[in-house]
Ligand SMILES: Nc1nc2c(ncn2[C@@H]2O[C@H](COP(=O)(O)OP(=O)(O)OP(=O)(O)O)[C@@H](O)[C@H]2O)c(=O)[nH]1
């Protein structure tokens with residue numbers, strides 16, 4: 083049997099490798115406008131003339147001597163596995179900074195193709211690139227593309243196919259030469275780039291270019307952030323997604339139309355245990371199906387849409403820059419802003435993206451903060467919607483949460499040995515997000531959400547049912563009563579905390595139901611929302627924490643999270659009984 | 665007679681001015697970070713913004729570095 087031929091897509095971060103991967107393969111990799119989107123290898127199939135090859139999309143790497151974890155992934159891969167073909171993607175405008183890697187790749191001896199992507203942006207900047215000359219200078223195939231628009235993709239496929247099938251002796255012998263160091267490589271890169279680039283036209287100054295400076299301004303930037311949070315997060319996700327949309331789907335559709343139907347269908351069921359499993363308060367229909375489909379799904383969908391817009395526009399690196407100083411007091415730096423913000427989407431994915439951070443100290447602090455107090459999209463949406471009618475409660479909740487995160491980060495910075503590395507980051511241009519890309523990404527994430535949520539919702543309902551039937555649930559609830567009482571919370575919240583252990587959003591959904599029944603006072607609402615926000619990360623996230631940080635640090639994180647959550651609940655309750663804030 | 669300008673830390677430049685990188689006064693680790701961003705001797709950088717971090721324009725790309733990293737970059741103003 084012939085060994086399957088593998089094509090590797092490599093290049094600097096944010097040059098469009100994943101866009102190209104999505105276009106030439108049958109798989110999907112997430113595309114966003116910031117460096118470090120891809121942190122692990124994605125694999126897909128590339129078909130050419132009835133032949134099938136494997137394509138791998140890799141995390142962006144600046145050079146073949148890596149320094150962050152995700153870069154290591156790519157470099158190790160290139161060194162270990164024999165690649166049939168390496169496709170290096172570069173950005174047209176910044177060709178001079180990217181050819182240094184090309185020289186390094188040539189030295190490895192793999193067959194190489196150079197893709198000069200984002201030709202559309204180069205043209206807008208008034209640049210003309212002579213790719214023929216570049217091809218002659220390097221003596222490897224060069225293809226120009228504007229991948230986001232699909233331009234040049236067919237040509238690229240053809241060249242890849244041709245190179246894969248070329249006999250060794252027919253291949254061009256690349257003009258490989260050895261350099262004494264990075265500096266020399268960069269000089270040569272610059273020289274070649276100069277020879278093939280010319281700028282006969284003046285650059286267009288676009289609206290995005292002007293807006294870019296506004297978002298990075300030390301003062302206006304913060305104002306802009308406020309607008310984004312207010313309209314995007316609060317108005318769109320909180321009020322529209324978690325409010326209007328959930329009211330309609332859960333209230334009007336699920337509870338008024340779907341549930342009565344299910345109940346009628348279930349009238350024939352005589353087995354009491356089955357009836358329990360399906361129809362009890364925590365049964366499949368009232369809990370698992372309803373929470374995941376009618377309550378959480380609409381919120382997650384609206385959140386992912388808003389979030390994709392942030393990612394694809396290129397706003398996140400600008401935010402990283404604005405918040406660098408603040409993050410340094412937590413032992414982190416601006417580079418941690420992106421993983422922590424990703425945590426608002428899903429903690430599990432965010433924990434994985436802490437790989438883009440340089441030191442293990444930073445990674446630990448970031449993972450701890452993610453596990454502790456960064457609410458995930460569904461939870462955040464629900465809490466925003468629960469507290470939407472009470473601006474003061476919302477303010478107390480938000481303020482306490484930020485204060486606790488800051489305090490924990492500050493302590494970590496003081497206690498843990500080590501230092502925070504300096505902040506450096508490329509700031510990509512602001513780009514107008516493509517609608518199809520936006521929808522594709524949102525769809526991919528929803529699919530992923532469903533895949534994670536479905537088995538879990540079955541499991542949770544079954545566990546609650548077993549717990550209920552065997553009496554274990556009652557005992558656990560009894561155990562939870564004293565800490566709840568200490569926080570001034572009613573016993574009805576006990577099962578909600580248990581749910582919260584399985585998934586953060588189920589806990590929030592349970593709270594949402596209690597609030598609808600009018601069971602909680604203002605201070606209780608704040609304390610409960612806060613404790614649930616801080617409470618355990620969901621199972622999936624915890625597994626990822628152990629995977630990335632190891633069992634010892636994982637356990638440490640778990641214990642400190644539980645103590646902080648209940649401790650904070652207790653404190654806030656005390657404060658609220660003394661100060662008449664609500 | 666032409667005045668010979670001395671190299672100053674990048675952080676000393678005024679907002680909006682351009683300089684040529686003379687040298688980078690730092691260990692290999694930091695140097696490499698700056699190299700990967702395209703900052704190395706001979707390169708021209710424009711200081712676009714000074715706060716909250718330094719924002720530099722290099723050719724067609726923008727790069728942000730914090731002050732402590734920026735201090736290690738010695739430039740000659742042009
Ligand atoms: N204008 C334009 N934008 C493009 C083009 N190709 C990619 N982009 C945009 O560039 C950004 C980065 O694309 P990705 O495919 O995520 O880049 P990547 O190389 O995979 O980045 P990492 O995973 O971080 O290494 C996205 O916002 C794309 O929409 C292009 O040809 N023209």
Ligand SMILES: [Mg+2]
Pocket residue numbers: 099100101111112113119120139140141142
């Ligand atoms: Mg990618």
